C-alpha cells in the first residue's frame with residue numbers, strides 16, 4: 441500500500457524537518473489515549489488548546505484581584521478597551537481594514553445581530569439565498585429572521601441545489617442569483633461548507649449578488665484561520681466567524697464580526713447597547729442625543745467585553761502571528777496534498793472499500809479539510825480509527841472529515857494515519 445516511495449516514513453520525516461513550522465505543535469496540548477498523544481485531525485471542529493492560554497487568563501485574573509474596578513483603566517490590557525487588542529490580528533486573518541472588524545458575543549448571536557441590520561426585506565425584495573446543507577444553526581437563525589418580518593421559511597428562503605454529496609455547482613449558484621434578480625434581498629452562505637469542505641468563490645458571489653442589488657454575507661466558521669480571505673477587497677457586506685475551530689480559542693468562545701466600511705458608513709438600523717455607543721455617551725444616556733453610534737464594526741457591540749474568554753482568543757492569535765499566516769497557508773496546502781494522496785493511493789489497491797474525496801478542488805482549492813465518503817462500513821472505519829487513537833469527525837450517513845491543521849499537524853501524523861487506515865480496511 442502507499443504504492444510508491446513518494447510517501448513513506450522517511451519522506452514524512454524529511455518533510456517535517458524542512459517544515460519551518462514543525463516546532464509549533466509543541467505549543468499545544470494533545471489529548472492522550474493509552475498515555476500516547478492522539479493523532480488529532482479534528483481542528484475543523486474544535487482546535488487544540490495552546491499551552492499559553494492559562495497564562496493569559498491568569499494575567500487577567502491577577503489584574504482583577506489586584507485592581508478591582510480599576511482593572512478597567514489600570515490593567516496591563518485595560519478592560520475598558522480590551523476588545524481592541526484583538527482587532528489587528530482579526531483584520532489580518534480575514535483581510536479587512538481595522539475599523540471593519542470587532543470581536544464580541546458568540547457566532548449565532550452575531551448572525552442575528554447582523555441580519556437585524558442587513559436583512560431589511562421589502563414587499564418586492566425579501567428572499568434569502570442560502571445552502572440547503574448549511575450548518576443547522578444558520579438555518580434556525582434565518583428561519584426566525586424571516587418569520588420576524590412576517591414570512592414563512594418556504595416563502596423567503598431559497599435553498600441552493602447541490603449534488604448527492606452536498607457539493608454546489610457555482611455556475612448554477614450564479615444562475616440562481618440572476619434568476620431571483622430583484623426579489624433577492626440577501627445571499628448568506630458559509631465561506632467553507634462545514635460538511636463538504638467546499639470553498640466558495642466569495643469574490644464572484646459577492647460581485648454577482650451586488651449586480652442584482654442584493655447584500656452578501658458569509659458565515660466564516662470554517663474559513664477563518666483556514667483559508668486566505670480578502671473581505672474588504674471582495675466588497676463582502678458583512679461576515680462573522682467563531683474562534684474555537686481553526687482559531688483554537690476554546691469551546692463556545694467569542695466570535696469575530698466584519699462589516700464593510702461601505703455598509704457601516706450608512707449607519708443602518710441595529711440592535712444597540714452601551715458598548716456600541718460613542719465613548720462620550722457610553723455611561724450617560726442623553727435623552728436629546730439618544731444613541732450615538734461608534735464608527736465601524738465596533739458600533740455593533742452591545743456589552744462590555746468578556747475578558748477571560750477574549751484572553752484565550754488573544755493567546756491563540758499570538759501563536760498565529762508568530763507562525764505567520766502566509767506560512768501556515770503554504771504548509772496547509774502541502775499537508776492537504778499528502779492527505780489526498782493517501783486516499784487516492786488506497787483506492788488503487790483496494791477493490792472493496794473505496795474512498796471518494798467529496799471536497800471539490802474547483803473553482804477554489806480546499807483549505808485543510810477533506811471530507812471523505814466511504815462506499816460502505818464508514819462508521820466501522822471511524823470507530824476503528826477512534827479506538828486506535830485517531831480523532832476525526834464522523835457525519836451520517838457515510839462521511840469522515842479529516843483536517844490536517846498546519847499549526848499542530850505533521851507529515852508524520854499523516855503517514856501514521858495511513859498505516860492505521862490500512863489496518864482498518866484490512867479488517
Ligand SMILES: *Cc1c(COP(=O)(O)O)cnc(C)c1O
Pocket residue numbers: 546547548549575577578630634659661662682692
Ligand atoms: C460551528 C458553527 C456554528 C456554531 O455556532 P455557535 O453560535 O458558535 O454555537 C454556526 N454556524 C456554522 C457554519 C458553524 O460551522
